[in-house]
Amino acid sequence: MSTDESADADDVTRRLDDALERVAHGAAVSVPSILLQRGLTVAFTAALTNGLGAAPYGLFALARRIQRFLSRIVLGFRSGLSRFLPTADQEERNALATFASLLLLGVSTAFGAGLFLAAPRLTAMAGQSEQFGTLLRVFALGMPASVWLFTVTEVLRGIEAVAPLNLTLRLAFPAAQLVVGVVGAFVLGDILFVAGGVLAVMGLTGVGAALWVVRARGFRPRLRGPDLPALRRRYLDYTIPLFLGGIATTTQRLGFYPLIAVFLTGVAGGVFSVGVLVSQLVRLPLMAINQFIPPVAAALNEQGHEEALSRLYHVTSRLVLVGVVAAAVPVVIYRETVMAAFGPTFTAYAPLLTLFVLAQVAACAAGSVGILLRMTDHQRALLVTNVAITTVLAVVAIPLTRRFGLAGVVWTYLLMLTLNNGIEVLVLYRLEGLQPFTKRHGFPLVAAVPYAGVGLAARAVAPGVVGAVGGTLVGLGVFAATLKLLGFTPVERRLASTLFERYGELLPGR
Template sequence: MSDDPPEGEAVDEVTRRLDDALERVAHGAAVSVPSILLQRALTVAFTAALTNGLGAAPYGLFALARRTQRFLSRIVLGFRNGLSRFLPTADQEERDALATFAALLLLGVATVFGAGLFLLAPRITAFADQSQRFETLLRVFALGMPASVWLFTVTEVLRGIEEVAPLNLTLRLLYPAAQLAVGAVGAFVVGDIAFVAGGVLAVMGLTGVGAAVWIVRARGFRPRIRGEGLAALRRRYLGYTVPLFLGGIATTTQRLGFYPLIAVFLSGVAGGVFSVGVLVSQLVRLPLMAINQFIPPVAAALNEEGHEDALSRLYHVTSRLVLVGVVAAAVPVVVYRETVMAAFGPTFTEYAPLLTLFVFAQIAACAAGSVGILLRMTDHQQALLVTNVVITTVLAAVAVPLTVQYGLAGVVWTYLLMLTLNNGIEVAVLYHLEGLQPFTKRHSYPLIAAVPYAAVALGAYVLAPGVVGAVVGTLLGLAVFAATMKLLGFTPVERRLASTLVERYGELVPGR
């Protein structure tokens, strides 16, 4: 006699697992969206303060130096990815051991990388033919590398244990608010970009320390180095994260390799424009960022427990919801690109046409949903490593000639190509290895609804150019977009999810 449950019970179990997973992910997203919006607003305000207070060229040097440090720190942070993979299913002693080992590993590697950057700063400056100010900024960021890595290590622990509120308070409010305060003082009082760099790193370290104190007090985490079975646990952690660390070199080159390229071939102003273009276009990524807050532990648990059908349906639903949100955010940024870029000063307004390419790049990055995370959570980090190495090799061959030939526009076209290739190939790899793919016919619905949305927004822009027309056009366009999506229809799963969210958070909406 078979031990398998009857077919109806199996379907009910998949539905139950799916609803539970979606509710957990949606809870993280619902709580995270306001905080991510606030974080992005504070970061935009910080950037605008520097560009308007100190000028495009000093901000450009700051951006180039900071991204050079971030290039190295992102590689180091490849070692943190095991926290989201293993913490959700670990007991308290294992959690203590994992957090301790990861923290020591990350801080140790960050210190080595920071020292290397500090010593090489003069040579990097000379090779890029930049000013002494650039060297000073490089050295400041090199000294602060452990502080920046510490902040993101602690917040990864919060993500792994699904502490939504503390994560958002730390990463989305306290740190960006303190960064904005430092930026405002540095730009309008002190008038020194090096002061801003040092202040930003100081608040990163202090915020990370505060979050760590909360974890120790509220969740009972304690440093744990010795104990039975810990050596095997550390080997398992390293076995999982070393490929991600190595793959992070390729991934980080894809994401941040543009800044060294700009430093060598272009100017500080070009670095500032590219940085602002990425910053503004990443506002479009908000839906994916919200979903990704807690999809790693949820997907890891479904994979660990063998719930493949629920994981597949979770991917379908979340990727479509992400695309709906991304398209809704992308249309006004493209239509009102000149108004948006004007907030950073006249130099940036001249480059407003490039913002369209930045936005298309973000749509390409988000269309497949959480594909990279799912590859990691299904333990295919080695395949992810090979994929990223191949993509990085292709881009390295393309980026330099495009930059030399077309300048900043060539860099932006390379950025668009990189995100499109990266996500397209990762989807193919995930489907080959796990049979998971994000797309259904319903993924075309947001693209269809975007047509009347864009028409309304563009009409408002023609009738009333400027901020007022942008606000009115966006609101009217969103109403048309929502009506079109409703007409095209939602699935029963999406309706159940909406009902659950309304029931859970409805009392927070004014007027209800």
């Protein structure tokens, strides 16, 4: 190897190690907070299902998801924050944050007003009760509050403010939501109080986070300046395709709830919501990696470091797959025990949890593919991809739902996530030459075999919570030992060493 080639290889390795450390730092700090957030959200859901019953919770879940359907579309305009903030100076950051905030609040207010006015007609079309219509109107009024919270947290992500992001999104809001849920379910017995209270704490949490951004990072509103028209055009050119594509993406993720509202019952809506919630625990590794891969990937792309970006994708996607498999196996094996936490109505639907989990594995197997398409400025290709997939699903979903009921909806959900991520992988490879898989991606699947065997044996010997906890702990040890036997790459070993040096003192016994 020549001196120039050696220098280039060293530069790629250095940039890869730096990028991995930044992403892994965000993940390491985020994992405990995401676990806490998910735990608080599960506790909130269990409080409503056990305190108010499956049917009232189902109406609450359907109304909230319909509002979230619209708010997720609106939030397509926030993606430019994590794309442009990392490389912007302070004046540009002020202008971007101001413009994006006003844009998102304005659009969310318009969408909320539309939902409020349409609530009676939507209730009649779905054949639901008057309470469902009232819940829709409550969530419509609170749409700007929910959008505001996620706008501010996107600013925190764009400036890589790890601790404030996790404190806001993973602790403050879910903890306040749980308090509202417990009071509403067990003290007042009023699902409308829960709906209004959840929206109120979303707004207040967003305001608190915005005050931190202003005081700690010096953000100030900026509405005027000679460079602002060009900056706004650049922002809109980037985000409008994502906003339009968000209609398709959101239909894929949340279009099931309007479908359930029209063709099925409130109980079915509650079961589907719980299935998605529980199965998304499997997504924890991808969620952790994704906390700060957008600004890191955007910077590598902006600076032309294609090789470092490609290797970053390989390593992070494999780490995600390891974590996803580790989380998926016990949820599938102990599905009845898991669903029993929400009451007997949900336990009866435990077999469907396997399909929910398989859907999440399919969604995570390719790592951060959607984010990489956006961060490499292929948002228009992402728009075309998502519109095509949504069109296919719109044709498939209704007949499956009418023929098989809730099971048909869940099978459609599995098909949607599998198609979505598979096609995105092909598009990213075609446009950028990036693809996630190496032969090492098969190692977690190999290690899952003895892991599952331990779990099944533990369930046979000790059914219930005790067997689930013991089998999972022993199985994880077998899983880790198998992966160690199969071997790790030098990059992964360096990353583990760096993380151990950084966080080792936090481990028990250190």
